[in-house]
Amino acid sequence: MNEEVLVDPDIESVFCSGGEDDLGHPIVYYNFGDKNKLVCGYCGKIFLKKVNHE
Ligand SMILES: [Zn+2]
Numbered sequence: 001m002n003e004e005v006l007v008d009p010d011i012e013s014v015f016c017s018g019g020e021d022d023l024g025h026p027i028v029y030y031n032f033g034d035k036n037k038l039v040c041g042y043c044g045k046i047f048l049k050k051v052n053h054e
Contacts, residue, residue, distance in 0.1 A: 002044040007032075014047050016040040 007014055013031045018024030018040075025042040032038060036049040 002039075002046050004046045004048055007047050007049050009050050009052055011049070014038065016043065016045055016047075018043045018045075 005014075011032070013029055015027050015029045016025075017027045028040065028042060030038045030040070030047070032047075032049060036051070038047040039045070040047075
């Protein structure tokens with residue numbers, strides 16, 4: 001199962017470098033745009049925007 005990262009709703013973009021050690025990949029940046037979920041094309045890490053409860 002791929003790692004999931006929760007992101008604050010006001011964050012518009014994230015970056016991923018694959019990990020905290022030498023097993024990572026080149027840093028890549030992703031913009032959420034109108035989506036609330038991003039998947040890193042290198043390592044499959046999932047970025048989920050926190051949902052605002054109304
Ligand atoms: Zn990644």
